[in-house]
Amino acid sequence: DAGVIQSPRHEVTEMGQEVTLRCKPISGHDYLFWYRQTMMRGLELLIYFNNNVPIDDSGMPEDRFSAKMPNASFSTLKIQPSEPRDSAVYFCASSPSLGGYTFGSGTRLTVV
């Protein structure tokens, strides 16, 4: 298995633009998580899905952020409009159960 695949690896965008981050979880994993890594707060959980259904989105910072999981093999995290304070590394993780996470390599987002 190729593991959790995220794209792009790096994204540089201008403030106000829409940004879409993509994730392909490990086949057979029922849980998918989106995390954001910052220096101040470490790894923050933004949202997680179970069997493609959003379960907990309490970590989504504001309405500019949205996430979808249209099928078991694909998820997106969208920021519209993007702001400089959104600059961070965004990780996707998947798991067959709660607790045993496998992380992707992350997307480093820079908003200028």
Next chain:
Amino acid sequence: DQQVKQNSPSLSVQEGRISILNCDYTNSMFDYFLWYKKYPAEGPTFLISISSIKDKNEDGRFTVFLNKSAKHLSLHIVPSQPGDSAVYFCAAVSNTGKLIFGQGTTLQVKP
């Protein structure tokens, strides 16, 4: 409100010596804890875990200690090796099953 805290952003130790990374948590309902290791440009990878029914778990050079009364856990690496240089995240499993991470501690092991 940070429920899992790693108060030391960085730690530097000499090769061969012991590395001790600390983690505190605020929620006494947490009953399972994990440590993840992260190299630059990679995602975090699972290192070691401990259940609240134990106070110690050992795996090779890595040992995690849990002090429930103090709501404190620590990761000991002995002997430390240059390849251990990475960011280490402490995490707790919440009562809803999701992982709550600390801020991370950057370990540098000097040859």
